[in-house]
Amino acid sequence: MNLVPLFVAIPLGVAFLIPMIGIWWKKSGEVLSTLSMVALSVMALASIGAPAVVHHMGGWVAPKGIAVVADGLSVLLLVAVNVIGLLCIIFSLKYMKEYTGLPKYYALFMLMVAGMNGVVISGDLFNLFVFLEIASIASYALVAFGVEADELEAGFKYLILGSVASVMILFAVGTVYAVTGSLNMADVARTISLDWSGPEMNPALLLAAALFLMGFSLKAALVPFHAWLPDAHPSAPAPISAMLSGVVIKSLGVYAICRVFFNVFGFAATSPTSVIIANSMIGFSVLSIVVGGLAAVGQWDLKRLLAYSSIGQIGYVTLGLGVGARILATGESTALAALAIFGGLFHLVNHAAFKSLLFLSSGAIQTATGTRDMKLLGGIREKMPITATTTNLAALSIAGVPPFSGFWSKLLIIVAVVRAGHLGVAAVAIAMAFVTLVYYVKLQRNIIFGEVGRNVENAREVSAAMYVPLIVLAFVCVGFGILAVTQPAIGERMLGPARDVLLNGAEYVKLVLG
Amino acid sequence: MKGLTLIVKTITDFVVAFIVVFGAYIVLYGHLTPGGGFAGGVIIACAFILLMLGHGKEVAFSRLGERLAHVLDSAGALAFLIIGWIGFWGGYFFLNVFGRGEQFRLISSGMILPINIAIAFKVGTSLFIVFAALAIFRRRSFRSMIEDELS
Amino acid sequence: MTVYFLCVVLLTMGLYCLVAKKNIVKKVIGVVIMDYAVNLYLIIIGYKTGGTAPVVEPGMGERALERFVDPLPQALVLTSIVIGLGVLALMVSMCIRLYEKHGTFDMSQISKLRG
Numbered sequence: 209m210n211l212v213p214l215f216v217a218i219p220l221g222v223a224f225l226i227p228m229i230g231i232w233w234k235k236s237g238e239v240l241s242t243l244s245m246v247a248l249s250v251m252a253l254a255s256i257g258a259p260a261v262v263h264h265m266g267g268w269v270a271p272k273g274i275a276v277v278a279d280g281l282s283v284l285l286l287v288a289v290n291v292i293g294l295l296c297i298i299f300s301l302k303y304m305k306e307y308t309g310l311p312k313y314y315a316l317f318m319l320m321v322a323g324m325n326g327v328v329i330s331g332d333l334f335n336l337f338v339f340l341e342i343a344s345i346a347s348y349a350l351v352a353f354g355v356e357a358d359e360l361e362a363g364f365k366y367l368i369l370g371s372v373a374s375v376m377i378l379f380a381v382g383t384v385y386a387v388t389g390s391l392n393m394a395d396v397a398r399t400i401s402l403d404w405s406g407p408e409m410n411p412a413l414l415l416a417a418a419l420f421l422m423g424f425s426l427k428a429a430l431v432p433f434h435a436w437l438p439d440a441h442p443s444a445p446a447p448i449s450a451m452l453s454g455v456v457i458k459s460l461g462v463y464a465i466c467r468v469f470f471n472v473f474g475f476a477a478t479s480p481t482s483v484i485i486a487n488s489m490i491g492f493s494v495l496s497i498v499v500g501g502l503a504a505v506g507q508w509d510l511k512r513l514l515a516y517s518s519i520g521q522i523g524y525v526t527l528g529l530g531v532g533a534r535i536l537a538t539g540e541s542t543a544l545a546a547l548a549i550f551g552g553l554f555h556l557v558n559h560a561a562f563k564s565l566l567f568l569s570s571g572a573i574q575t576a577t578g579t580r581d582m583k584l585l586g587g588i589r590e591k592m593p594i595t596a597t598t599t600n601l602a603a604l605s606i607a608g609v610p611p612f613s614g615f616w617s618k619l620l621i622i623v624a625v626v627r628a629g630h631l632g633v634a635a636v637a638i639a640m641a642f643v644t645l646v647y648y649v650k651l652q653r654n655i656i657f658g659e660v661g662r663n664v665e666n667a668r669e670v671s672a673a674m675y676v677p678l679i680v681l682a683f684v685c686v687g688f689g690i691l692a693v694t695q696p697a698i699g700e701r702m703l704g705p706a707r708d709v710l711l712n713g714a715e716y717v718k719l720v721l722g
Numbered sequence: 723m724k725g726l727t728l729i730v731k732t733i734t735d736f737v738v739a740f741i742v743v744f745g746a747y748i749v750l751y752g753h754l755t756p757g758g759g760f761a762g763g764v765i766i767a768c769a770f771i772l773l774m775l776g777h778g779k780e781v782a783f784s785r786l787g788e789r790l791a792h793v794l795d796s797a798g799a800l801a802f803l804i805i806g807w808i809g810f811w812g813g814y815f816f817l818n819v820f821g822r823g824e825q826f827r828l829i830s831s832g833m834i835l836p837i838n839i840a841i842a843f844k845v846g847t848s849l850f851i852v853f854a855a856l857a858i859f860r861r862r863s864f865r866s867m868i869e870d871e872l873s
Numbered sequence: 874m875t876v877y878f879l880c881v882v883l884l885t886m887g888l889y890c891l892v893a894k895k896n897i898v899k900k901v902i903g904v905v906i907m908d909y910a911v912n913l914y915l916i917i918i919g920y921k922t923g924g925t926a927p928v929v930e931p932g933m934g935e936r937a938l939e940r941f942v943d944p945l946p947q948a949l950v951l952t953s954i955v956i957g958l959g960v961l962a963l964m965v966s967m968c969i970r971l972y973e974k975h976g977t978f979d980m981s982q983i984s985k986l987r988g
Contacts, residue, residue: 213815221803228796231789266809266816334949341956348963357974361983364967368891368900371960375907378953379884379914385946386918439986756928760955826931845955852962856969 211251212263212278212329215286216339218244219322223315230311237314238301244318245294248325252290255283257701262331262720271395275331275720280705284553285328285463288560289455293321295677296447299568302673303446303575307354316353320346320451324459331720333381333391333472340377340427340460344370347456351444362443366436369426373433377423383416394720397472401714405476413473414481420468421488428461430526431495434519438503441518442511442580446571449511453518454564458556462525465489469533471709471716477539486537489530494633496523501643510570510580510655513647514563520644521559521606527637528552528621531628532710542711544627550707551620554699558605558613558688565602565681569595572674573655576667582654586661591668594675596656598682605685607648608641613688725778734776741769745842752838753831759841766842767849779857788854791847798843805833805840876917883910896978897971901964908957912950919943 222244229236260279264270278286297317304313323343330336348370352363385391387410388399404410426433437457441449469475469489475482500520507513532548535541572595573588574580589596605612618641625634669675691698709716725731748755749762774782809817816833823830884907891903919942927944929937968978975983 213810217803217806217815221800224796224799224803228793228800231792264814266818267812267814334952338952338956341960345956345959345963352967352970355970357971358986360967360971360974361986364897364964364971365984367960367964367967368904371904371964372888372891372907374956375884375904375911378911382911382915382918382946382949385949391945443986756926760951852966856966 210261210263212261212276215325215329216322218248219318223318223322226311226315237311241297241314241318245297248290249294252286260719270720271390271392274335276329277331277720278329279709279719281709282328284706285459288557289324289459292454292560292564295680296451299674299677300447302671303571313353316346316350328459328463331393333393337377337381341374343460347452350448351440353445359443362439366440369436373423373426376419380416380419383412387412393472394717398717401474405479407478409480417473417481417485424461424464425492428457428522429519430492431499437519438512438515441515442509446567450564450567453567454560458560466710470713474713475533475536482537486530486534489526489533493523493527493530494636497637497640501640505647508582510582514566518563524621525552525556531625535628546707546711548624549710550703551617551624553703553706555617558617561681561684562602562606569599569678572670576670577663579663584661584663585655586658587664589656590660591664594669598678600656601682601685603648603652607645611689613685616692726776730776734772738769738773742766749838749842753834759838760845763842763845766846770850771853791851794843795847798840801840802837805836880910880914895980897968897980898978905961912953915946915950919946
């Protein structure tokens with residue numbers, strides 16, 4: 209009897225309990241959600257390094273039954289989702305005081321966490337779709353939570369585009385069921401590797417792969433499917449922006465791409481589908497890096513700049529994963545693929561940490577000064593020292609300044625790309641890293657340093673519930689950077705199992721089906 | 723909302739009880755005939771929505787108050803989760819601990835029957851709440867539209 | 874084979890309605906048509922020529938199982954219809970709220986977020 213389904217059962221139960229108890233006890237949302245996020249974070253951190261577990265629901269053994277799997281990749285994302293969720297809930301305790309209908313906010317937040325946990329531990333394609341929908345619908349409602357005109361429009365755009373993506377994913381699930389006769393991911397992987405991994409391509413499987421890539425890329429906001437992100441992330445309340453940019457696009461988008469393409473379809477060296485998928489991933493990532501970087505330079509709205517920056521950095525993550533996939537698909541050295549995938553996963557964890565830190569500090573700045581327009585801010589350093597220091601650390605880290613964590617992950621990705629022989633792609637990535645530095649220096653100059661802006665004169669430091677998560681995340685950014693150099697064994701312990709899951713895609717079948 | 727004409731009110735009074743009974747039949751026999759929790763829940767919600775359309779919102783809320791609807795909503799969902807938890811003590815989530823019974827009888831097939839009833843509560847009250855929420859918005863925006871026309 | 878092609882045609886019609894119409898309620902209808910197209914596709918995948926409904930009745934022998942259509946896609950479609958209902962309720966309430974704020978259903982006048 210193992211505790212893996214509790215990752216979904218606890219937030220789901222709390223999400224149902226909060227509206228009921230919230231009728232009589234107004235503070236129920238805050239208390240219950242904080243307690244449950246603490247419990248989930250402790251459970252997630254305790255499962256780092258533990259061997260992989262499979263839980264068969266209802267006693268029915270896979271492939272007839274539904275399996276719930278927590279292997280290395282799942283544990284990595286569970287830690288990211290639950291720890292950042294806990295910090296965002298602590299931030300929301302003070303930030304959301306100006307909004308009404310708070311029990312509904314906490315219920316929707318717990319539903320979003322339940323959906324993301326469910327996506328990450330699901331062992332079944334249709335289960336993945338259902339939890340993806342739960343998390344997406346909760347996030348649509350949360351983006352439009354404060355019902356102003358801007359937020360409603362952004363929420364509506366996000367809702368329509370997200371529904372199109374879900375329709376495509378369901379179409380692909382149906383096609384995979386029609387071709388292989390099963391929905392269990394390990395069973396489908398075994399059927400595909402036995403029957404269709406040779407040189408002839410099954411057109412239905414190629415259609416399903418294309419639809420999956422399109423649907424999950426829209427959830428991950430890769431260019432050309434990114435149109436909802438620059439509107440949705442600025443309009444949401446700051447803790448929701450931090451969750452969306454920090455964990456939702458990673459667990460619903462990047463994790464789903466990894467699981468479906470590395471484990472289910474597999475990058476067998478003799479099948480032409482693998483090369484097409486890997487090339488598409490690299491193409492989308494390069495487009496994302498370029499568009500995200502260039503569009504962010506001209507922004508004067510703080511959160512919109514951070515949103516475009518998210519698009520660019522997710523491009524880096526998928527570049528590392530795509531290059532690793534292409535090396536596996538063309539059958540070259542596995543060590544180089546391991547390096548590329550390790551770099552991609554390290555950048556994923558880093559980006560979750562520093563992007564959520566940046567969005568939370570933008571929320572703190574908005575609470576203290578009342579604006580997000582960078583022309584009206586300036587000189588935060590004198591009035592709000594804690595917020596300014598943490599924002600500074602996060603900006604240096606994401607721009608790739610050594611010795612912070614962002615530098616090491618980008619270095620690993622670019623080294624892997626160069627050694628794989630894609631010199632043009634590497635040149636673009638290095639150029640865009642400089643552009644990232646440009647717009648983060650712009651952010652620092654206009655917000656942190658410089659003379660005190662009009663809105664900043666009456667600003668005071670925000671309350672403790674809001675700056676404690678900022679300090680914790682800043683420690684994580686700096687800590688990962690220092691640990692990456694002095695103690696690489698810790699990085700190996702945390703990211704190694706995840707990298708092994710993606711590198712040896714076929715091990716997943718043995719884990720689930722025994 | 724005011725409600726519709728006298729003909730609609732009279733027919734609604736006759737028909738609502740039958741709709742609720744029919745919805746309950748679909749829910750309870752969900753493991754034997756097509757239907758189940760979701761379809762039966764929608765039918766029961768339709769009965770209350772018909773009441774709201776025919777007589778107006780106040781009469782519908784006097785039959786099923788807003789607070790009671792929210793409490794039943796969450797209670798249905800929590801009942802589903804608790805049924806899953808009961809199986810957990812046997813080793814796996816949603817393990818069937820209720821006993822299978824004979825085929826084709828009403829009380830049979832383990833935990834499908836309690837789950838159908840829980841889902842009917844959840845879905846029925848959720849649809850009723852959604853419709854009530856949409857009805858509030860319609861009244862306000864219609865009035866402002868008419869006021870803009872007249873001014 | 875033509876049946877699958879017609880499902881894709883329905884999906885494309887929904888996508889066209891979503892893209893080409895300016896009224897946001899018509900865009901919502903486009904999304905609903907796409908949902909119906911995918912549900913139809915899932916049910917047709919399980920169809921077997923000359924099959925019967927997958928309901929076991931008292932007195933059926935063991936050979937009856939071979940004539941049933943596949944019930945698994947039908948379970949998937951039930952879930953998908955419920956999800957579609959939830960999304961539709963959210964979309965419609967957002968349309969109503971947008972009408973209250975802007976006074977119009979026209980998308981070109983609602984979209985102010987640019988850049």
